[in-house]
Amino acid sequence: MCLAVPALIKTIDGDEAEVDLGGVSRRASLMLTPEAEVGDYVLLHAGYAINIVDQSEAEETLSMLREMARLGEDSE
Amino acid sequence: MSDRILLAHGSGGRLAHELIEKVLVKPLSNPLLDRLDDSAVVPFSGRLAFTTDSYVVNPIFFPGGDIGKLAVCGTVNDLSMVGATPLYLSLAFIIEEGLLIEELERVLLSVQAAAREAQIQIVTGDTKVVNKGSADKLFVNTAGVGTVPEGIEISGSNARPGDKLILSGTIGDHGIAVLSQREGLGFATKLESDCAPLSGLVAEMMAVSRRIHSMRDPTRGGLATTLNEIAAQSKVGIRIEEEKVPVRDEVRGACEMLGIDPLYVANEGKLVALVHPADADAVLDKMRHHRYGKNAAIIGEVRPDHTGRVVMKTTLGASRIVDMLMGDPLPRIC
Amino acid sequence: MRLADDFRNSELAKGLIDGIRRTSTRKARLMEFCGGHTVAIMRHGIRQLLPPTIEMLSGPGCPVCVTGNADLDKTIALARIPGVILTTFGDMLKVPGSRSSLQEARAEGADVRMVYSTLDALQIARQNPSRQVVFLGVGFETTAPTVAASVLQADKEGVGNYFVLSLHKLCPPVIKAILDSGEIKISGLICPGHVSAVVGSQSWDFIARDYGIPCVVSGFEPLDILQSVHMLVSQVEKGEFKVEIAYRRGVSAEGNKRALEIMYQVFEPGAAAWRGVGTVAGSGLRLGKAYQRFDAEAAFEFDPGPTVEPKGCICGEVLRAVKTPQDCKLFRTVCTPANPVGPCMVSSEGSCAAYYLYEATDER
Numbered sequence: 001m002c003l004a005v006p007a008l009i010k011t012i013d014g015d016e017a018e019v020d021l022g023g024v025s026r027r028a029s030l031m032l033t034p035e036a037e038v039g040d041y042v043l044l045h046a047g048y049a050i051n052i053v054d055q056s057e058a059e060e061t062l063s064m065l066r067e068m069a070r071l072g073e074d075s076e
Numbered sequence: 077m078s079d080r081i082l083l084a085h086g087s088g089g090r091l092a093h094e095l096i097e098k099v100l101v102k103p104l105s106n107p108l109l110d111r112l113d114d115s116a117v118v119p120f121s122g123r124l125a126f127t128t129d130s131y132v133v134n135p136i137f138f139p140g141g142d143i144g145k146l147a148v149c150g151t152v153n154d155l156s157m158v159g160a161t162p163l164y165l166s167l168a169f170i171i172e173e174g175l176l177i178e179e180l181e182r183v184l185l186s187v188q189a190a191a192r193e194a195q196i197q198i199v200t201g202d203t204k205v206v207n208k209g210s211a212d213k214l215f216v217n218t219a220g221v222g223t224v225p226e227g228i229e230i231s232g233s234n235a236r237p238g239d240k241l242i243l244s245g246t247i248g249d250h251g252i253a254v255l256s257q258r259e260g261l262g263f264a265t266k267l268e269s270d271c272a273p274l275s276g277l278v279a280e281m282m283a284v285s286r287r288i289h290s291m292r293d294p295t296r297g298g299l300a301t302t303l304n305e306i307a308a309q310s311k312v313g314i315r316i317e318e319e320k321v322p323v324r325d326e327v328r329g330a331c332e333m334l335g336i337d338p339l340y341v342a343n344e345g346k347l348v349a350l351v352h353p354a355d356a357d358a359v360l361d362k363m364r365h366h367r368y369g370k371n372a373a374i375i376g377e378v379r380p381d382h383t384g385r386v387v388m389k390t391t392l393g394a395s396r397i398v399d400m401l402m403g404d405p406l407p408r409i410c
Numbered sequence: 411m412r413l414a415d416d417f418r419n420s421e422l423a424k425g426l427i428d429g430i431r432r433t434s435t436r437k438a439r440l441m442e443f444c445g446g447h448t449v450a451i452m453r454h455g456i457r458q459l460l461p462p463t464i465e466m467l468s469g470p471g472c473p474v475c476v477t478g479n480a481d482l483d484k485t486i487a488l489a490r491i492p493g494v495i496l497t498t499f500g501d502m503l504k505v506p507g508s509r510s511s512l513q514e515a516r517a518e519g520a521d522v523r524m525v526y527s528t529l530d531a532l533q534i535a536r537q538n539p540s541r542q543v544v545f546l547g548v549g550f551e552t553t554a555p556t557v558a559a560s561v562l563q564a565d566k567e568g569v570g571n572y573f574v575l576s577l578h579k580l581c582p583p584v585i586k587a588i589l590d591s592g593e594i595k596i597s598g599l600i601c602p603g604h605v606s607a608v609v610g611s612q613s614w615d616f617i618a619r620d621y622g623i624p625c626v627v628s629g630f631e632p633l634d635i636l637q638s639v640h641m642l643v644s645q646v647e648k649g650e651f652k653v654e655i656a657y658r659r660g661v662s663a664e665g666n667k668r669a670l671e672i673m674y675q676v677f678e679p680g681a682a683a684w685r686g687v688g689t690v691a692g693s694g695l696r697l698g699k700a701y702q703r704f705d706a707e708a709a710f711e712f713d714p715g716p717t718v719e720p721k722g723c724i725c726g727e728v729l730r731a732v733k734t735p736q737d738c739k740l741f742r743t744v745c746t747p748a749n750p751v752g753p754c755m756v757s758s759e760g761s762c763a764a765y766y767l768y769e770a771t772d773e774r
Contacts, residue, residue, distance in 0.1 A: 002552035002553060003332075004552065004660075005414070006413040022325035022328055022329030023266065023267070025265070026263040029527075029559060031672065044333065046556050047556065048559060050556070051608070051661075054658065058659035061658055062416055062422070065422040066425075068425045068429055069421055069422050069426075072424075072428040072429060072432075319420075390453070391423075391454070392418075392423045392454050392456065395455055395458065396769070397769065399768075402746075
C-alpha cells in the first residue's frame, strides 16, 4: 500500500535531501533513513525517504527475470 | 497611475480610460481596436466558426506562460480544431482590486506575442474590477471567430471506424508545470507549459489531407477525457496503445510521485486528430516537421466495436478501459 | 538502470506470464491486501493475463476505505472549528462521511488544505502562528512514521500550533482478524510492499506459521506483481507455505528499524475501528502520553454528530472480500466515482473505483 517511488538523492543538507525523479526535484526528509547518501535511490513517500533502494538487488531481480524469459523462449 | 488596480479603474471614468489606452489597447493596437467603438465591425463571408472561453488559471504566471498567452492560444486552438482559420478575438478582463498594474502589463505583452504568432487581431474588449476576494487576481474571457473553408466538416461526431489517431506530442506538460507552482506540493522542474497556438500546424495538416475527420485539443481532463468525448459523440470505439503515447520523463516522474495518471492531465498546446488511414502517414510526417508537432505519433485507431468506450492496450499487452476524468486529478499518497 | 521503467518491461512480463501459466495446475485464490496493488493489477490488466486457475481477491488494505464514518465525521467537525487549518492528503478530500465531506466543508468556508507531506503541513503551521494547524493522519505503517517524524520535528522546534488527528492503522492485526473470521479461504497472500519496507517481511511470518498460507512481499510495478504471483503459485504447487520477498530491492526481513523506532516513540497501539471489520484490538495508533499535547482529539472540543451509515452500501463486505463490487446493487447504478456512496468508490485505491475505472463489463 502507499505510493512510494524511487528517487535519486542529489544533495544532502542535514536531515533533508534534494531528490530527483526523472528530472523533477523535491526536497525530502531523511529522518527515517539517516544513513542514506548522495547517489542512493530511496523510496519517496509523502515527502520522506522510507527506505533505501538496494540497487544490487534490483539488478539481481532483473537478471533473474531475464533468465526466466530466455528459458521460456528456449522451451517454446 | 497608481501601481495597483483600483475599483475606480473599472468604473468607466478617467482612470478607466487611462488604463484602457495605456495598458490594454497600446500593446494590442490595430485599426479596429483603436477605434474603441462599442462593437468592432468586420467584413465577412463564408462560414463563421465562433467560440468562447473563460480562463481562471491559478497561478496566473507559470513556467512557459501566463493567463494571457493561455487565453489567446486556447481560443485560437478551439477555432483551429474545427478547421477554421482564426481571425478575431475579443478579450474581457475581470480584475481583482489590488492586482499590480505591472502584472497586468506582463499579461498584455504575452497576449500581444501570442496574437502575433497566431496572426489574429484582438478587436474588442471589456474591463471590470471587482472587490478584493471576488476574483482570483485575474479572470479572462474571450470569444473568437474564424472562417471554415467550404467542404470541411471537422467535428467530434465525424470519427469513422478505421481512422487513425494522431497525437501531436507529449502529454501532461501544462498541468504538471502549473501544479509545480502550487503551494503544498513543492516540486521543482524545468518543465514548462506546452501552451502554444496550433493554427499554423493545423493549416499544414489540412494542406495534405481533406480527410481529417475530427480534431480536439485535450485541455482540462486530459487526453483520456477528450477521447471519451469523441467516442461518445461519434458513437465509435477508440483503441490506443499505452506504449505509443509520448510522455516526458519529468511528467512521468511528477505523476508517479503524486499518484496522478498523465492521461488525465491538462495540455494547452497539443491536439489529437482522427484521420482517414490512407492519409495518416502523410499528415504525421507534416506534423513532425512542424515546431509544435515534433513528437507527433499515431497512438491508436477508431473501431466499430465497444462504441462510446476507450480501451487501451497496456504495456503488458492486456486491455483496460480508459474512462473520463472524475473530478480533479488529486495528488494522492495511497 | 532506470528503476521504474525496467520493472515494466513487456518482454520480461511475457516471460513471467508464461512461467505462471506453465507452473499453475491447481486452483489458487490469491489475495492482494493492499489497495495500491489492486490499482496496479487493474491498471495493467494483469488479471486478464493470468490463467483461469488463478482467482484474485482484493483485500481491505486501503486506509481511506477502512476509515469509518464516525472518524470521517470527526475530521469534518475539526475542519469547521474557526481558526483551524485542516491539512490532509488529497485522498481524503472527497470521502463522504455521515452528512458531508472535507471538500464540501471547504466549499462552505472551512479552511481545508491539501498537502503532499507533513513537511508542508508543518510549514503551514510555522507560517500561520495565530492559527491551529491540524494534520489528518491517515495511512498504515508506511505513512505513520512520517507523521511521527513531523511530531518530533514540531517538538524540537517548539511549534505550538501543530496537531495530529491520528487515524493510523496497523496491518498485521487486521489480516489476522480477517483470517480468524474464516469468511474467506485464500491460497496465498500478496503482502504490501511499502508497509513491508518499514515493518519488514518478518511481520507476516505468523500468517505462514499459524495459518499455513504462503506469503510474498510484492512491489508495485507490473513485473513485481507478476513475479509475486509466480512465486505464490510455485509455493501452492509444492504445498509450501513460507514468507518470501519478491520486492528485494525495497524490503528486508527486519524492515526499517529507525522508522519503526520513531513511529513507536510518538505513537502507541490501541483499538481501532475498521469499516466492515469492526473494532480490532491493537490495530490503531494513537499519540503516546509524551506527545499528548499534539493530539487534536485532546486539544479541541468538537461534536462530530451522530454517525449515519449509507444505506445499501456494502463497502464493508467488499473490504472483507466476501463480496465483489459487482455484487453491490449500487455499483455503477447509483454509486459512481462522480457520485460515490461509500469510500470504496471514491478512494483512488478502493476496489470499486478500480473496477469501475479499469474493467469493461462487456469486454474481457
